[in-house]
Each structure stands twice: as structure tokens, then as C-alpha cells.
Amino acid sequence: MDTFEDNINSIVNDLIDDYHKGKEIDKTRIFNHPNKEVIIDILSSLRKVIFPGYFKNGSIKVYTLRNNLSMLIEDVMFKLTKQITIVLGGERRNDDDIVEKARQITLDFTKRLRKIREYIETDVQAAYDGDPAAYSKDEIIYSYPGLFAILINRIAHELYTLGVPIIPRMMTEYAHSETGIDIHPGATIGKYFFIDHGTGIVIGETTVIGDNVKIYQGVTLGALSTRGGQALKSKKRHPTIEDNVTIYSGASILGGDTVIGKDVVIGGNAFITRSVPDGAKVSVKNQELRYNYDASKPVERVEIEEDDSWFYII
Numbered sequence: 001m002d003t004f005e006d007n008i009n010s011i012v013n014d015l016i017d018d019y020h021k022g023k024e025i026d027k028t029r030i031f032n033h034p035n036k037e038v039i040i041d042i043l044s045s046l047r048k049v050i051f052p053g054y055f056k057n058g059s060i061k062v063y064t065l066r067n068n069l070s071m072l073i074e075d076v077m078f079k080l081t082k083q084i085t086i087v088l089g090g091e092r093r094n095d096d097d098i099v100e101k102a103r104q105i106t107l108d109f110t111k112r113l114r115k116i117r118e119y120i121e122t123d124v125q126a127a128y129d130g131d132p133a134a135y136s137k138d139e140i141i142y143s144y145p146g147l148f149a150i151l152i153n154r155i156a157h158e159l160y161t162l163g164v165p166i167i168p169r170m171m172t173e174y175a176h177s178e179t180g181i182d183i184h185p186g187a188t189i190g191k192y193f194f195i196d197h198g199t200g201i202v203i204g205e206t207t208v209i210g211d212n213v214k215i216y217q218g219v220t221l222g223a224l225s226t227r228g229g230q231a232l233k234s235k236k237r238h239p240t241i242e243d244n245v246t247i248y249s250g251a252s253i254l255g256g257d258t259v260i261g262k263d264v265v266i267g268g269n270a271f272i273t274r275s276v277p278d279g280a281k282v283s284v285k286n287q288e289l290r291y292n293y294d295a296s297k298p299v300e301r302v303e304i305e306e307d308d309s310w311f312y313i314i
Contacts, residue, residue, distance in 0.1 A: 032086060033086065034083045034086050034087050034166055034167055034170065035083065036170060036174075038079055038082075038083060039083060039167060039170050039171060039174070040174055041079065042076055042079050042080055042083070043152060043155065043171060043174065045072050045075055045076050046076060046113070046155055047151065048072055049069065049072050049073065049076070049113060050113065050116060050117050050120060050151065051141060052065060052068075052069065054138075054141055054142065056068070073110060076110070077106050077107070077110060080106045080109070081099075081102045081103050081106045082102075083167060084102040084105055084106060084164055084167065085098055085099055085102040087164065087165050087166045087167055088101060088102055088164075088165070089102075105159075105162050105163070105164060108162055109158055109159055109162060112158045115158075116154045116155060116158065119154055119191055120147075120150070120151055120154060122191040122192045122193075123147060123150050123151075123191075123192065123193050123194065124137050124140055124141060124147065125137075125192065126192040126193060126194040126212070126214070127140045127144060127146065127147055127194050128140060130194045130196065130214055131194070131196060144198075145178070145179035145180070145181060145195075145198045145199075146179070146181065146194065146195030146196065146197070146198040147195075148175060148178065148179055149175045149176075149178075149179045149181035149183055149195065149198065149201075150183075150189070150193055150195060152171050152172060152174065152175035153172055153175065153183040153185060153187065153189065154189070155171060156168035156169070156171040156172045156185035157185050157186070157187070157188070157189070159171075159185070160185040160186055168185035169184075169185060171185065172184065172185045179198060179199075180198065180199040180200060180201075181195060181198045181199070181200075181201045182201065182202045182203070183201070183203040184203060184204055184205040184207070185205075186205035186206060187203045187204065187205060187206075187207040187208075187209065187221075187238075188207070188208045188209065189203075189209045189213075190209055190210045190211040190212075190213065190243070191211045191212075192211050192212045192213075193209065193213055193214075194213070194214045194215075195214075195215055195216075196214065196215070196216050196217070197216060197217040197249075198217055199217050199218070200217055200218040200219075201215060201217065201218065201219050201220075202219075202220045202221065202222055203221045203238075204221055204222050204223055204237060204238035205237070205238065206235070206236045206237050206238045206256060207221045207238040207239060207240075207241070208238075208239075208240040208241070209221075209240075209241045210241060210242045210243035210244075210245070210262075211243045211244070212243055212244045212245075213241055213243070213244070213245050213246075213247075214245075214246045214247070215246075215247040216247065216248050216249040216268075217249050217250075218249045218250040218251075219247050219248075219249065219250070219251050219252075219253075220251075220252040220253070220254070221238055221239055221241065221253050221254075222238060222252065222253075222254050223237035223238055223254060223255070223256070224237075224254045224255040224256075224273060235256065236256035236257075237255075237256045238254075238255075238256060239253045239254065239255060239256070239258040239259065239260060240258070240259045240260070241253070241260045242259065242260060242261055242262045242264075242278075243262045243263075244262055244263045245260050245261075245262070245263070245264045245265075245266070246264075246265045246266065247260075247266040248265075248266060248267055248268040248270075249268050249269075250268050250269040251266045251267070251268060251269060251270045251271075251272070252270070252271050252272065253266070253270075253272045254271075254272070254273050255273050255274075257275070258272065258273060258274060258275055259275040259276075260272075260275070260276050261275070261276055261277050261278035261279065261280065262278045262279070263278055263279045264276050264277075264278065264279065264280050264281070264282065265280075265281045265282065266282045267281070267282055267283040267284060268284075269284055270282050270283070270284055271284075
């Protein structure tokens, strides 16, 4: 009878043999892949840069803003340059031109931190103005998953527009895993963006969102179909949401040609694949409520009457 050790050796030998068959998942370029833990650490440092009064460096005993900021920026630039060099260069990561390109991208990115701070300030304000359950902006900054997901997206989006591969998606998928909010780094999002509750939200790569947009949990801003696969790369597949739009929970808005006009309100669970004109209020038609109190009483059906002059029926 084979011993436990014999079984382990047999399994190891079988897997080693399988590793030599040239599968994509078996590439062992350990030093040519970005480090997820380092990426998360960069995000943590950037959060301290963006919110200096809220997230401080605990290792520094005497808090001096300029000195602390200098150390944070230096740390971010060093780590980010190395990670960008890896994803740009692969086997050529030590080439001078690759290193210099990574340095320039990192410099360009850090110059955009002021813009990110400008936008995130409006997002905090939008959350405070739009949520009566928020008792302070401190509460929003420290605890709202929607704001966290938006922050990571704004960071990742700048790297995405600078042509950095892999890393922006790693950042937004980290936020996705932490919050349940999936925003592709390619999505373009205006100021005063508010995600209420947030769980289950999906925002696709080519989505364009204007200013003062508010969306609730379970909303999908997606593509009509992805059956075209890689042939659809870089094409406008996701909707455009113009200014001052509110989208309630469970709504799906799909398609690259779909434009939701200014000041539109999208009701819960709506499924939209065509454009909606400015100022419309969209509702699902023929809703029905049932009340079943107990076995001795009949079920009462109540249909909701809708005023077509108020609703844009889909």
C-alpha cells in the first residue's frame, strides 16, 4: 500500500509533468508581474495624500504636514515607478528607455493628484447633500463604501488614461473586492458623483457619466452584448449618463448608443436599451402588488396607476 508520502510525490510528479506542456497559466516569470500587495500599499499611501487630515502615517510620532507629505510622495513614486516598469517592460524591465518611460508616467500621474483631490471633494459633498442618513462628512470619508470605490477609481482612471496596463484594473478590482462595487478604470466620471449603499453596482469601461449623478445599489451600466469578444475592444459599448441624473436600485442601462439625458430619473428595476430624452422620469409599466394576510383572507391585487405625462414608460 502506498504511503502518504508516496501519494504526495505522485501528485507532485503529475503536476510537474503538466507544467511542462506550455499552458498560459504556467508561465513562471515571477519577477515580471506586478505585486498586488505593493499596489494596495500605494493606494493606502495615496489615500493619506488625498485626505491628509484623516489618514495619517502612524509610524511618524511628530506630525509635520510637509515632511510627511514629502516622504509619502517619494515612497509612492518609487514603488509606482517600479511596478509600472514591470508591466511595461516584462523581460525588458531593466532597459533604460522603459525605466525612463515609467518614471515619466509616474511624474505625470503625481501631478494629477491635485485634480483627484478636487474631484473627490465634490464627491464627499454630493454624498453629504444626497444622504439624510449622513450626519457628518467625517462619517462619509471614514465609512462609505461608495466613496472608497470612487476614490480608487479616480486614481486608477488617471493611470489608465496614461496608458498603464494591468495596474489600474488591479486597483479597481481591489475596491470591488472590498465594497462589491465594480467600476472599470476606463469609465469617465464627472464631479459630484454619489453612490448610495453601493453593493452590486457595475459600471463598464466605456461608460461616460456627467456631473451630479446619483446611483443606488444594484445598478448596471453595461454593454448590450459581449459576444463579439476582443473584436469589440476600444469600441463604445456602455451608456452615456448626462448631468443631474438619478438611477434607482436594480436598474440596468445598456449599450454604447444609449444616452440618458439631463435631469432624468430612472425608476427601480428598469431595463433600458435606448436613449431617454432630457427631463423624463422612467418607470416600469404595469407594476402589481399582492397582499396575502393569511389563509382565511383572499389575495388582494393592487395595480399602480401611472400618469403618462409624468412617466416616460419603457
